[in-house]
Structures are given as structure tokens and as C-alpha cells.
Amino acid sequence: YILQGQLMKYQEQISLEGLRLDGRRPGELRKVICSIGMHDSANGSAICEMGCTKVMALVDGPKQLIQKEESPVGKLTCSIFMTNFSTSQHKDNPKRQMKMRDFAQVVKSTFESVVRLDEYRMSQIDIQIIVMQNDGGYKSAAINAASLALIDAGINMKDILVSTTAGFIEGKCCLDLLYSEEKKEGCSTMICYAPAKGLLSHVNVISPKMSTPLLSETIENAITGCKSLYTILKNYIKEHMLTKYCLLYTSPSPRDATLSRMPSSA
Amino acid sequence: LRQRMDLSTVEMNYIADSILVNCRPDGRDNLQYRTFNLKLSVLPSTFGSAHLQFPSDGNQIYASIKAEVVKPLKNAADEGIVQFYVDSTHEGKKLSYDESNRCKDEIISTLESMLISSAGLNKKLLCLQPGAFCWKLDIDLLVFQMLSLAHIDAYANAIRAALADTLLPSIKIFFNSNTKCNDFEIGEDLLTISQLSKKEVDLPYIVTLGYVKGSFVVDMTQEEFITIKHKTVIS
Numbered sequence: 001y002i003l004q005g006q007l008m009k010y011q012e013q014i015s016l017e018g019l020r021l022d023g024r025r026p027g028e029l030r031k032v033i034c035s036i037g038m039h040d041s042a043n044g045s046a047i048c049e050m051g052c053t054k055v056m057a058l059v060d061g062p063k064q065l066i067q068k069e070e071s072p073v074g075k076l077t078c079s080i081f082m083t084n085f086s087t088s089q090h091k092d093n094p095k096r097q098m099k100m101r102d103f104a105q106v107v108k109s110t111f112e113s114v115v116r117l118d119e120y121r122m123s124q125i126d127i128q129i130i131v132m133q134n135d136g137g138y139k140s141a142a143i144n145a146a147s148l149a150l151i152d153a154g155i156n157m158k159d160i161l162v163s164t165t166a167g168f169i170e171g172k173c174c175l176d177l178l179y180s181e182e183k184k185e186g187c188s189t190m191i192c193y194a195p196a197k198g199l200l201s202h203v204n205v206i207s208p209k210m211s212t213p214l215l216s217e218t219i220e221n222a223i224t225g226c227k228s229l230y231t232i233l234k235n236y237i238k239e240h241m242l243t244k245y246c247l248l249y250t251s252p253s254p255r256d257a258t259l260s261r262m263p264s265s266a
Numbered sequence: 267l268r269q270r271m272d273l274s275t276v277e278m279n280y281i282a283d284s285i286l287v288n289c290r291p292d293g294r295d296n297l298q299y300r301t302f303n304l305k306l307s308v309l310p311s312t313f314g315s316a317h318l319q320f321p322s323d324g325n326q327i328y329a330s331i332k333a334e335v336v337k338p339l340k341n342a343a344d345e346g347i348v349q350f351y352v353d354s355t356h357e358g359k360k361l362s363y364d365e366s367n368r369c370k371d372e373i374i375s376t377l378e379s380m381l382i383s384s385a386g387l388n389k390k391l392l393c394l395q396p397g398a399f400c401w402k403l404d405i406d407l408l409v410f411q412m413l414s415l416a417h418i419d420a421y422a423n424a425i426r427a428a429l430a431d432t433l434l435p436s437i438k439i440f441f442n443s444n445t446k447c448n449d450f451e452i453g454e455d456l457l458t459i460s461q462l463s464k465k466e467v468d469l470p471y472i473v474t475l476g477y478v479k480g481s482f483v484v485d486m487t488q489e490e491f492i493t494i495k496h497k498t499v500i501s
Contacts, residue, residue, distance in 0.1 A: 039324060039326065039410065040324035041323075041324040041410075041411070052310045052311060054309070058355070081353075081355060083328075083330075083353065083406065083408055084351050084353070084404065084406045085309065085311070085312050085315075085330040085332055085404070085406045086311075087311070089332075089334075090332045090334070090404040090406075128355060130355055130408070132309060132328065132408070133309055133310065133311055135310075135311065
């Protein structure tokens with residue numbers, strides 16, 4: 001993102017009381033609403049809404065992989081689909097799909113570190129992400145939705161991935177940036193965080209220049225945000241699982257608990 | 267319309283017989299529609315949107331309407347512009363790129379011919395100032411299944427709901443002395459399309475009727491659609 005500060009009219013991003021454009025404090029996340037498992041035809045589905053940003057993820061698999069040579073691990077494919085009506089201006093598809101391929105690679109490699117692909121030999125897991133509304137942080141919402149959809153599909157994972165954006169606006173570190181904030185500052189970081197192990201899976205920094213201490217402060221703030229987001233997502237997952245399926249711990253150690261699917265009792 | 271699903275003659279006979287007995291494979295009567303859920307205003311950044319969901323086969327359709335004020339076309343100076351876009355998340359799975367494009371074009375042209383007319387959505391209603399400003403409506407459909415003409419009833423229903431939900435801001439046109447030409451200003455009121463045109467605007471329904479040996483069939487599934495040879499689409 002290139003700073004268009006000279007051309008745009010000066011608009012106060014943080015008011016005197018310390019509130020951002022939509023009335024949030026700098027370290028506050030937007031309202032997160034998730035719906036899991038609304039799509040029957042896909043193995044796993046989830047919609048993650050972070051404020052106005054709405055992203056749906058569909059997971060298909062594991063299914064048979066037609067490949068000539070035997071591979072010890074399974075294959076994870078990812079495709080991103082951006083709708084015409086996702087941004088405030090209506091755009092046609094073709095230009096977007098080029099940019100989306102890079103992000104698809106990013107999502108694929110991020111989830112390859114978390115999904116236990118060695119348990120899915122000769123199988124393929126498809127993740128399809130549909131960005132319906134983009135109001136800033138669609139990449140984070142995409143990763144959150146994909147995590148939830150993988151859980152809904154019952155895919156074996158080491159950890160759940162939680163993601164949020166963070167950036168510096170007028171000297172204050174803010175979480176969960178809006179589209180206008182991202183565009184204005186041109187300086188945002190997106191991190192993917194694995195809460196159980198406490199490890200960062202992916203860090204994406206978009207900034208013209210950001211000094212190292214500022215970057216580490218941004219990442220720390222983003223990790224705090226991810227932890228609170230994790231508790232929110234965990235509640236949604238629990239609610240969904242208890243209403244639909246029975247929880248089953250198949251492994252001796254509760255840390256490596258696998259959520260398996262049982263047929264829903266009538 | 268090329269067959270996307272290959273049905274054997276036995277299956278076709280089964281479906282044809284079930285229609286004659288007035289009990290279709292999913293248990294419906296010939297003239298019975300599937301149940302659906304409809305939610306409006308699901309997409310916040312659009313002017314109007316609808317989410318149509320069929321619980322029986324898991325099909326979901328999102329229709330969204332975005333609008334902007336543009337200069338009208340030269341050969342239709344007193345009409346607005348309406349453009350349809352159709353997208354499916356199941357692209358490229360079974361069809362080739364050309365076939366899916368052809369299917370999309372068919373659906374778009376059918377929707378255009380049926381819904382945009384003097385009886386339906388009249389483009390003249392979208393005109394703000396002849397030759398200078400008009401509304402351009404971008405109507406999008408996002409379908410979570412393979413696109414097919416069999417479901418065009420559902421697509422039209424979704425678009426109809428989204429249009430009924432659309433609120434467009436009122437536009438005031440004034441002469442801007444700085445730029446020495448007409449300029450528009452976005453007003454504060456939000457109007458529905460009916461209020462904009464100052465009369466009741468109702469989008470027509472599309473009904474696809476199939477005919478098999480004396481019985482009519484409505485709201486067909488994909489298998490029935492391929493089986494039935496005589497079909498008319500009415501709006």
C-alpha cells in the first residue's frame with residue numbers, strides 16, 4: 001500500500017479522547033461473530049465476521065489424491081475467491097485473481113505447518129476461501145475462518161491458528177485495522193498465532209519503513225489480541241460442537257486432543 | 267444447454283413416471299416449491315442484499331446490489347445502466363473454463379431479458395438527469411453450487427429480494443460554479459427504488475415450467491431439468 005497522504009484530505013484517525021474512527025480504543029478488537037457448519041455439502045464450513053469484514057471458508061476433504069508417485073504426506077490446496085461486491089467500489093474479477101494466488105500460497109504454507117499432513121497420506125484437503133466483505137483485515141478473517149472450517153471438518157491439527165492485524169496509527173499501536181486505516185497508514189502487520197504452543201506461524205509486514213523496536217512492539221500487541229480472539233473463537237467452537245456432535249477425546253494426553261465427528265443423535 | 271449430469275434412460279424414465287404420479291423423488295407435488303430461508307441486508311457494504319438458502323440441498327445464493335452515479339450511455343441518454351454478474355464457488359470442478367463462461371453468459375442474458383423491461387425494472391427509473399447522470403446498478407449473484415438454468419427461479423427470487431431491500435440515497439443536482447458544469451450532491455435521505463421512481467416497482471418472478479405428457483412441473487431439480495424435454499421460462 002502506498003501512502004496517499006498528500007492527496008487525501010487530512011482526517012483525524014485518533015480523536016482527542018483516544019478513540020479511533022469507529023469508536024474503538026487502540027487495543028480493542030472488533031466484534032467477532034462466527035457461524036460454523038452452515039454448509040451441508042462441504043465437509044467443513046465456517047463464516048468469520050470481524051466487524052464488517054465477512055469471510056467464508058469451505059473445507060473439502062480428506063479425499064483421494066490422484067498422483068503417480070507416493071508421497072509420505074498429504075496435500076493441502078487452497079483457493080481464494082474474492083467477490084465483486086467485497087469492497088466499497090464494485091470491481092470485476094480478473095485483476096484480483098492474480099493477487100489472490102500469492103495469498104493462497106501464504107495460507108497454504110501457514111496451514112501446512114499446523115495440519116498433521118503425515119496422517120493423511122495420499123489424501124488431499126481443499127480449502128476454499130470466499131471473501132464476501134472486505135472492511136480491513138480480510139486476510140486475518142480468512143485464516144480464522146479456515147481454522148474453524150478445518151475443525152468443523154474434523155481435520156487433524158496440532159493447533160488452531162488465530163490471526164489479527166496490528167499497526168501504528170499516529171504513534172499508538174492499534175489492533176484489528178479497518179480498511180480506511182490500512183489504506184491511510186500503509187503500515188500494517190498481520191500475524192498468525194498458535195495459542196497452545198505459543199508460537200507464531202506467520203508474520204506479514206506491509207510497511208514502507210518500520211523500525212525494529214516498533215515492529216516487536218506491534219507483534220507483542222498483536223499476540224495479546226490473538227489470545228483474546230482465541231478465547232472468543234474457542235467459545236464458538238464449543239457451542240457448535242456441543243449442539244451438533246459429541247466431544248470425543250481419543251488420545252491419552254488431553255493436549256493432543258482430536259475432535260472427532262460422531263453421527264448426530266436425533 | 268449441455269448436460270452436465272449424465273442420466274441413464276432408466277433414471278429418466280423413473281423421473282418421468284414420478285411426475286405422472288404427482289410424487290417427485292424428493293416427495294414434493296408437481297406444483298410444490300422447495301422451502302427456503304431468506305435473509306435481507308446480510309452484506310453491510312452493499313446497498314441491498316439478500317441471502318437465499320435451501321436447507322434441503324444446501325444450496326445458498328447471495329445477491330448483492332451496488333450502485334454508483336455515472337454518465338449514461340450515448341444511445342440511451344434517459345436510461346440507467348444495469349449489469350449482472352454471476353459467480354459460483356464450484357467453478358472449474360467439473361466444467362472447463364469455456365463451458366462455465368458459456369453457462370454464465372446464458373444465465374446473465376436470460377436474467378437480463380426477463381427482468382429488465384418496461385414491465386419489470388425499467389431503466390428509465392434510474393435516470394437522474396437525462397444525458398448527465400444516472401444510476402448504475404451492479405447486481406451480483408454468488409452461488410454455492412454449480413450454475414445451472416434449472417435454478418434460475420431461485421436466482422431471480424434472490425435478486426428480487428435484494429432489490430426490494432435496496433436503499434439508494436437521494437441525489438440533488440446543482441450547477442457547480444467552480445467546475446462550470448452540473449454536479450451532484452448526495453442527500454441525506456435513503457430511498458427505496460419504489461420511492462425513487464415515485465411508483466410501485468415490482469420485479470417480475472421467473473417461473474420455469476416443465477411439461478411431461480399432460481402434467482406441469484414447477485421448481486425442478488437438476489435431474490428433473492435434464493429429463494424434461496419441454497420447458498418454458500416465463501417472467
